[in-house]
Amino acid sequence: MHTYPIHIAGLERQLPICRVTDDLYIGAFICFGDAELTVACARELLKLAPAESYDYLLTAEAKSIPLIHEMARQSGAKKYFIARKGPKAYMPDPIHVEDTSITTAGTQRLYLGRDDADMLRGKRVLLMDDVISTGGSLHAMEELVALAGGIVAGRVAVLAEGDAQKREDIKFLAPLPLFNADGTVKGE
Ligand SMILES: Nc1ncnc2[nH]cnc12
DSSP states (O other): OOEEEEEETTEEEEEEEEEEETTEEEEOOOOTTOHHHHHHHHHHHHHHSOGGGOSEEEEETTTTHHHHHHHHHHHTOSOOEEEBSSOOTTSOSOEEEEEEOSSSSSEEEEEEOHHHHHHHTTOEEEEEEEEESSSHHHHHHHHHHHHHTOEEEEEEEEEEEGGGGGOSSOEEEEEEOEEOTTSOBTTO
16 A cells, blocks of 8 residues: 655654545545544644634544544643534434535534534634545534534644645645545646
């Protein structure tokens, strides 16, 4: 398998290049199980958004969960929010929006329990994701915050992939290209 070397938050990793379609491959960034990277990325992500600029952190499950937890732990936040991919029996009267993603076929939904949604009303919410690519998940998080009556305070990600690198409304730690089947960078 081809890999792509990347420097993130002072660390170096080799991202495995994985097929999405025959002519689209991604450098898979998976923080799960990498405690050193999770701690370092959380530290650097917190530097992208001043603590006084937001009330709460929000991400969407699943890959960013350890990251948001570590960001909360390092910044002393007692509560953070996770948009879920499905409603759960223990989520009262959930709200939801539609979501599309480069790595998941079809549409997904993002859910928040009414209790969480109520807490977000009138609050400034910093959106966080591990990778921003098409922007589908980020857009869904924005809609969820709006539905809950919250205000998007900013958008941060570890990596901005493909065209997302050109976005001026997000802050990120490193750019990540898209790849061809032979492991070469797309568009070069
Ligand atoms: N390169 C990538 N690695 C992990 N998750 C992703 N989601 C979108 N692009 C991704």
